[in-house]
Amino acid sequence: MRSMIPVKSRIIDIYKETDDIKTFIVEKTIDEDPVPGQFYEIYVRDAGEIPISIASWNDGLIFSVKRVGAVTEKLHKLVKGDYIGLRGPYGNGFPEHRRFTVLIAGGIGLPPARSYIEYWLSKGAKDMQLLYGARTPSDIVYKKLLDYWSNYIDVQITVDRGDSTWDGNVGVVTTIFNRIKNKDADFLIIGPEIMMKFSIIELKKMGVSDDNIYLSMERRMKCGFGICGHCNIGRYYVCKDGPVFRYSTIKDIPEAIH
Ligand SMILES: Cc1cc2nc3c(=O)[nH]c(=O)nc-3n(C[C@H](O)[C@H](O)[C@H](O)COP(=O)(O)OP(=O)(O)OC[C@H]3O[C@@H](n4cnc5c(N)ncnc54)[C@H](O)[C@@H]3O)c2cc1C
């Protein structure tokens, strides 16, 4: 059985992305290499343990974390050189890149999308498109990376509310679905469930099959690998059978997408 004991890992560097999101580069003290879309349980001393997706794993593990409550608040207070605990990698990750893929990411959904884009770009795959929605221009993370990726793949960004610095699209992410380059694609949706719900409605109108839509689901977790029963959606455990599910697998489970 997998160990529940976190492995001590040093924070190598920290970058402030936005007012409430920080990126942590963490020493990779666990040998097993993650795959895009997997997550780790991060233990923060005197606070607790939380699941966080890998944003990448070059020169250490990269996590981007939004401050929302007790554990993430404490994590945001740590500084370079401090230690956290790590368990993982857990979960199934995204499906293999097999053809044109459209990533639809909202808010803190961009970090897991980053793991996919960086991994497959490193393998030479350029048949990808990113549609990214943020609340406001100042909530956009990875600004330099978004510029860099746009040299290789199509990157479309929208914000819910614009400001004087923004001359791009204003509106929720579905308002840029008319820019989708290929409907005969795999669609990976990563973000809040409300975004998933409306994205699926629009994709269905475009004739996309349920089998070609993948959702990265979030649930409260404890063990992270299928023993405690905290994270179920119907008979599936999000930590072990997910977090990435084909829409066709979970669409008939009432509590899957609210
Ligand atoms: C597989 C997975 C991957 C994740 N990856 C990331 C990531 O890359 N970056 C990131 O910032 N966050 C990620 N999260 C969410 C992160 O785990 C939670 O934000 C964190 O657990 C909140 O802990 P807290 O003690 O700071 O806040 P809490 O006080 O526990 O919660 C604050 C608020 O967030 C809600 N919340 C907390 N956890 C969840 C959850 N799992 N699902 C839905 N709502 C939740 C609570 O209901 C509450 O409203 C991921 C979650 C899962 C399940």
Ligand code: FES
């Ligand atoms: S978190 Fe324990 S079964 Fe999923």
